[in-house]
Amino acid sequence: MTRSPESGDPAHGVDLQRQRAMVSALSEVLPRHSILWRAEDTTPYECDGLMLHRQLPMIVVLPETEVEVARVLQLCHARGVPVIPRGAGTGLSGGALPHGAGVLLSLAKLNRILQVDPRARTATVQPGVRNLAISDAAAPHGLYYAPDPSSQVACTIGGNVAENSGGVHCLKYGLTVHNVLRVRGVTMEGEALELGSRAPDAPGLDLLATMIGSEGMLAVATEVTVRLVPRPRLAKCIMASFADVGDAGDAVAALIAAGIIPAGLEMLDQAASRLVEPFANAGYDLEAAAVLLCESDGTPEEVAAEIEDMCAVLRAARATRIQVSSDEAERLCFWAGRKNAFPAAGRASPAYYCMDGTIPRKRLGEMLHAIQALEGKYGLRCPNVFHAGDGNLHPLILFDDGDAGSVARAEAFGAEILERCIEMGGTITGEHGVGVEKLDQMCSQFDRPTRDAFVAVKLAFDPAQLLNPGKVVPTLHRCAEYGRMRVSSGNLPFAELPRY
Amino acid sequence: MITTASSQEAMTALRAAVCEATATRMPLRIRGGGTKDFYGNATTGSVLDPRRYSGVVAYEPSELVVTARAGTPLAEVEHTLAEQGQMLAFEPPHFGEAATLGGCIASGLAGPRRTAYGPCYGGVRDFVLGARMLDGRGEILTFGGRVMKNVAGYDVARLLVGSLGILGVILEVSVKVLPQPAMQLTLSFELEQQESLDRLNAWAGQPLPLSASMWHEGMLSVRLSGSRAAVMDARTRLGGEMMEPSRTDAFWTQVREQAHPFFAGAQALWRVCVPATLPALELRGEQLIEWGGALRWLRTSHTAQEVRAAAQQGGGHATLFRGEPTAEAFTPLPAPLMAVHRRLKCHFDPAGIFNPGRLYREL
Numbered sequence: 135m136t137r138s139p140e141s142g143d144p145a146h147g148v149d150l151q152r153q154r155a156m157v158s159a160l161s162e163v164l165p166r167h168s169i170l171w172r173a174e175d176t177t178p179y180e181c182d183g184l185m186l187h188r189q190l191p192m193i194v195v196l197p198e199t200e201v202e203v204a205r206v207l208q209l210c211h212a213r214g215v216p217v218i219p220r221g222a223g224t225g226l227s228g229g230a231l232p233h234g235a236g237v238l239l240s241l242a243k244l245n246r247i248l249q250v251d252p253r254a255r256t257a258t259v260q261p262g263v264r265n266l267a268i269s270d271a272a273a274p275h276g277l278y279y280a281p282d283p284s285s286q287v288a289c290t291i292g293g294n295v296a297e298n299s300g301g302v303h304c305l306k307y308g309l310t311v312h313n314v315l316r317v318r319g320v321t322m323e324g325e326a327l328e329l330g331s332r333a334p335d336a337p338g339l340d341l342l343a344t345m346i347g348s349e350g351m352l353a354v355a356t357e358v359t360v361r362l363v364p365r366p367r368l369a370k371c372i373m374a375s376f377a378d379v380g381d382a383g384d385a386v387a388a389l390i391a392a393g394i395i396p397a398g399l400e401m402l403d404q405a406a407s408r409l410v411e412p413f414a415n416a417g418y419d420l421e422a423a424a425v426l427l428c429e430s431d432g433t434p435e436e437v438a439a440e441i442e443d444m445c446a447v448l449r450a451a452r453a454t455r456i457q458v459s460s461d462e463a464e465r466l467c468f469w470a471g472r473k474n475a476f477p478a479a480g481r482a483s484p485a486y487y488c489m490d491g492t493i494p495r496k497r498l499g500e501m502l503h504a505i506q507a508l509e510g511k512y513g514l515r516c517p518n519v520f521h522a523g524d525g526n527l528h529p530l531i532l533f534d535d536g537d538a539g540s541v542a543r544a545e546a547f548g549a550e551i552l553e554r555c556i557e558m559g560g561t562i563t564g565e566h567g568v569g570v571e572k573l574d575q576m577c578s579q580f581d582r583p584t585r586d587a588f589v590a591v592k593l594a595f596d597p598a599q600l601l602n603p604g605k606v607v608p609t610l611h612r613c614a615e616y617g618r619m620r621v622s623s624g625n626l627p628f629a630e631l632p633r634y
Numbered sequence: 635m636i637t638t639a640s641s642q643e644a645m646t647a648l649r650a651a652v653c654e655a656t657a658t659r660m661p662l663r664i665r666g667g668g669t670k671d672f673y674g675n676a677t678t679g680s681v682l683d684p685r686r687y688s689g690v691v692a693y694e695p696s697e698l699v700v701t702a703r704a705g706t707p708l709a710e711v712e713h714t715l716a717e718q719g720q721m722l723a724f725e726p727p728h729f730g731e732a733a734t735l736g737g738c739i740a741s742g743l744a745g746p747r748r749t750a751y752g753p754c755y756g757g758v759r760d761f762v763l764g765a766r767m768l769d770g771r772g773e774i775l776t777f778g779g780r781v782m783k784n785v786a787g788y789d790v791a792r793l794l795v796g797s798l799g800i801l802g803v804i805l806e807v808s809v810k811v812l813p814q815p816a817m818q819l820t821l822s823f824e825l826e827q828q829e830s831l832d833r834l835n836a837w838a839g840q841p842l843p844l845s846a847s848m849w850h851e852g853m854l855s856v857r858l859s860g861s862r863a864a865v866m867d868a869r870t871r872l873g874g875e876m877m878e879p880s881r882t883d884a885f886w887t888q889v890r891e892q893a894h895p896f897f898a899g900a901q902a903l904w905r906v907c908v909p910a911t912l913p914a915l916e917l918r919g920e921q922l923i924e925w926g927g928a929l930r931w932l933r934t935s936h937t938a939q940e941v942r943a944a945a946q947q948g949g950g951h952a953t954l955f956r957g958e959p960t961a962e963a964f965t966p967l968p969a970p971l972m973a974v975h976r977r978l979k980c981h982f983d984p985a986g987i988f989n990p991g992r993l994y995r996e997l
Contacts, residue, residue: 253835254911277839298785309783311792312760325970332909333950334928335742335796337965338993339975340759343792347785364841387696393719393813432841435863492781494697524782564783572786579786583773590981591788594974606787 148192148234156193156215156237163205168243170194179238182223182230183285184571186487186541191218191232198243200320200356207354207601208324210237216600217322219350221261221293224285226488227569229296229349229605236603241292244356247271256315256332258359261292265299268360277362280307283565284473292355298347300565302398302472303429305523309565311346313361319345319353322601327353344591349567350602352595366431369397370441371465374448375422375455379403380499382424385451386522387496389428392447394440398429399523400472403502406517406530407471413478416471419455424502426453426522427468475519475530483515483532487544491555492564495525504554505529512547514540526564527555553578568606576606577613585613641703644686648803651682653772656985664799664989666705667732670741672956674798675963677992684736684803690714691806692780699763699780701808704736711735715811723812724748724758725846727890736804739765742796745890746846746857749838749926755845758795764808765791767801770983780808793978799989800997801982815845815859820882821874823854827914827921830854834926835911842868848889849923850896857886889924896922896931902957904932904941908950917944931955938962962995972996 153171160169170176171193181188192215197203210217216236223230232238245262252275257268265286269278282301283289289299295317298310307313316330330342345352376382382401389396402410402425407418418425428448430440445456459465479486493501502518509516515532529551533544552562552575562568562575576585588607592599608616655662661679665671688705695718702711708728715721725745726738744757764778778784778791794804825833830849834856837844843860855877858865869876877885888894897903906915910927919934934941938954938961945952951965967975972994979986979997991997 251911252839254909255839275839298789300783304783308756308760311789312756321970327970327974328968329971331949331951333907333945333948334748334757334925335907337951337953338967338971339797339801339978340742340792340795341971341974343759343789343795347789352788364839366841390698391696393816395813432861433864433867435867436861439861439863492779492783494694494699494781496694496696521783526783559779560781561779561784561786563786564781565785567785568787576786580776583769583771584775584777584787587769587775587777587790587981588787590978591790594977594981597977 148190152235153192156213159209159213160193160195160206160237163209164195164197164202168196168198168202170196176238179220179223179232179240182220182225182228184226184228184231184569185485185535186545187228187231187570189232189234191238192235194238194240196240196243200244200326203239203244203354203356204320204324204326206237206239207320207322211322211324211598211600214598214600216603218602219292219296219354221290221296222264222288224289225293225297225569226490226566227563227571229567229569229602231570233603239354241290241354248357250275252277254332255362256359257362258357259291261295261355261358262290265289265291265294272362276365278365279360280313280363281310284476291358291360295346295355295358296348296350297565297567300521300524300526302400302469302521304521305399306395306397307363311343314342314346314358315361316359317342317345317355318357319355321353322596322598332359347567349569349606351592351606352601354601366397368434368437369429369431369465370437371398371459371468372428372441372444372448373418373457373468374426374428374453375419376424376426376452377422377454379424379502381452382426383496383499383502385426385448385453386498388447388451389444390495392443394444394447396428396444396523397431398427399521400427401425401498401520401522402472402475403518405515406475406519409482409517410471410475410478413481414471414474416467418471422454427472472519475528479517479530479532483534485533485535487531487533487548488566489527489529489531489548489551490563490566491552491560492524492526493555493558493560495522497558498522498525501527501554501558505551508547508550512543514543514547516547521564524564525560549574570605573606573608573612574616576608577616641687641689644705645805648682648684648687648768649772652768652770652803652987655987656770656772659985659987661987661990664740664803666734666737667707667730669728669730669733670737670743673741673743673963674992675995676959677989679987679990682803684805685734687805695720697780698782698811699808700811701780701806702735703806704734704739704804706735708733708735708738716814719814720811721814722761722809723755724761725890726758727892729891735807739795739804739807740797740799746848746886746924749844749846759792761810762791762795762807763810765794765804766806767794768803768805770802770985770987774805775802778808782810798993800979800993802988817862817865818845818857818859818882819865819869819879820855820857820877820885821869821872822877823874824852825849825854826852827923830923831911831914831927837872838910838926842871844868844926846886847924847926850894850921855885857882894922896920896933899933900957901933901935902960903955904934905953905955906930906932906941906945906950907952908945908948912948912950915944915948917941964994967994
């Protein structure tokens with residue numbers, strides 16, 4: 135079940151002679167306590183949130199300043215040693231999977247909030263600051279940082295920049311790319327770059343947009359300036375039940391067609407509601423085929439009017455039950471179920487595999503039916519939670535990680551969902567990234583000239599290709615192999631599983 | 635996808651012209667309606683006109699996405715959206731009837747709605763979801779997509795926004811659109827510049843439906859857009875004089891299109907972008923301020939060096955927007971950033987044929 139990224143060394147073993155030489159060189163630029171190399175110290179870094187892939191790093195470093203980060207990068211560049219940046223390690227696509235002959239660069243100790251400027255509505259923080267810590271620091275000023283990935287208690291802003299993280303309020307409030315004004319970073323060569331600025335429309339090409347979502351392959355972020363937004367005076371949430379998943383999908387389209395942009399619009403299918411309810415006691419309708427959570431925020435009058443409009447649309451779209459949160463505690467309770475979907479899946483099954491594709495909203499119902507059919511094909515259960523407003527799916531494939539056959543079926547199931555996303559005019563990742571997980575599907579989604587352009591972007595920042603190598607952009611060889619396999623086997627049938 | 639014979643022909647012609655130009659190393663000046671010819675540095679080369687590659691390819695209001703070919707007139711895109719009660723939320727300036735969608739993306743210019751506030755609003759790049767382009771080899775590249783969230787591969791679609799055509803010919807773009815606000819009104823206040831900046835920044839920290847602001851000659855005007863309840867509530871909170879509703883649209887169009895008298899005349903016009911909280915610039919000349927204080931239009935006789943020094947000191951940058959080209963149009967880049975630009979240009983346009991010099995003389 136362990137696979138190394140294609141450019142990596144074999145999954146096992148670290149070259150001890152090389153390791154010794156590198157530790158000694160790093161000791162010249164970092165204090166001893168910032169360098170880890172014994173297996174018992176480096177093992178906690180062997181994987182990120184995608185636990186299907188593991189690899190022991192040669193060395194882990196934990197610099198405490200930007201100068202130290204630059205020195206590590208310079209040294210590794212001079213010696214041709216790959217560097218893998220890592221935030222909190224909550225990523226779900228293996229973007230922080232270590233390299234057996236490389237240095238894992240943890241940004242965990244760059245964890246200071248440098249400035250909160252309430253008048254300018256900005257915060258400048260180091261990359262290791264947790265997402266939620268920014269909102270906590272801004273709260274006394276009536277401000278918050280809008281993107282709220284479900285891992286926001288743990289995930290860091292550096293990781294959010296790397297992945298262009300979203301959350302449950304993106305449709306109205308945007309993704310990381312819409313809420314980050316400036317990133318200061320260091321290139322693999324050890325040179326500092328300022329991307330974006332506190333002023334709008336920084337001169338030159340929009341390299342800030344390229345950096346955000348680049349999965350740590352272009353530069354290492356050392357400072358991030360984010361936009362803070364005023365907290366709305368009031369928020370209310372509607373919980374609506376539907377007897378059919380297709381109806382729930384249609385309701386999503388109907389809301390938007392009515393000119394409404396909900397602050398949050400999430401969907402859980404019946405399996406997901408039943409999964410989370412014992413865990414979160416959110417009061418979900420367990421008989422409904424799908425539950426829709428639809429939030430309105432703004433002034434009290436605005437919210438009252440919008441909730442009324444939303445309820446009318448939902449009723450017309452055949453909602454079988456509608457409940458509006460009566461107070462803040464109840465609203466948070468509605469959300470608790472949704473936000474605990476992943477932990478609940480972890481409790482209900484030995485392991486789960488969270489997928490992340492995006493499709494046009496109108497095809498949500500169709501996709502759910504397709505996934506139901508695949509459950510039978512692969513013999514695995516798959517509850518679904520959706521960021522419905524964005525058309526972003528998170529099927530949770532439940533499997534047994536102690537059973538090699540179950541692992542292989544889960545991976546094949548996931549791969550087939552991603553291929554369906556492409557067929558439906560969508561994408562293989564909405565917010566979790568490509569990492570090492572979706573390299574094969576990158577071959578399906580993008581043609582050769584476009585993939586060549588991705589390589590060029592990589593080379594423009596990192597000509598030596600040492601920063602997080604082997605992620606995001608598949609090699610030609612890999613695509614050729616994947617293409618042959620798909621041609622010979624049709625649409626990834628179960629029979630092809632021995633390739634894992 | 636709708637592919638008509640004529641759009642196919644237009645594409646074939648564009649590709650042929652690009653391949654020919656690369657083979658002979660003869661520069662091309664990509665130019666649609668020519669409404670933004672003044673923007674950026676002067677460039678050379680024979681004109682490559684993408685306007686025959688035109689038309690809305692896909693639009694479903696419930697998906698909040700419109701996909702259109704680059705040669706489509708901007709007015710046509712906006713009209714198509716307006717029929718369904720939707721809009722381009724970055725309110726782009728046209729600067730003439732001939733403006734195309736491609737030019738709008740390549741110039742990356744947003745209008746009054748790109749305020750410092752309002753979660754729904756932003757710049758052109760904030761709404762671009764995907765793009766197709768022709769590179770210097772005549773290859774068609776496809777970045778991003780037609781869905782709201784997409785992190786597969788690097789975000790090259792947004793990189794094209796404001797690129798002024800130096801990376802290639804933009805063929806098609808997918809843009810997120812938003813519903814038109816249910817209600818808009820404009821309030822005016824007699825205030826001096828610094829007092830206006832103070833108010834704008836204070837308001838921006840509160841949940842108010844502000845969608846545009848403009849200060850000029852002692853008068854601050856702000857636009858409120860949103861639900862009736864939110865707009866009426868904000869009106870009470872802010873006070874001020876309400877502008878005659880029939881005049882409101884014309885007023886903001888005049889600001890967007892630079893038809894306001896401030897923009898007339900030949901004196902150099904600087905587009906100074908700064909953090910919105912920066913105090914009034916200590917530069918002589920007339921100013922018109924937008925975007926909650928973040929965009930300060932300046933007509934001045936100061937040298938480029940003086941204007942840029944003041945902008946940079948304040949944490950911003952200055953573009954010579956219109957007037958005699960006495961300097962590079964855009965603020966020069968630090969060497970490490972320019973190195974990245976050069977390498978990107980070199981891959982996308984190996985023969986250096988696309989709009990040479992328009993963004994920076996060395997690109």
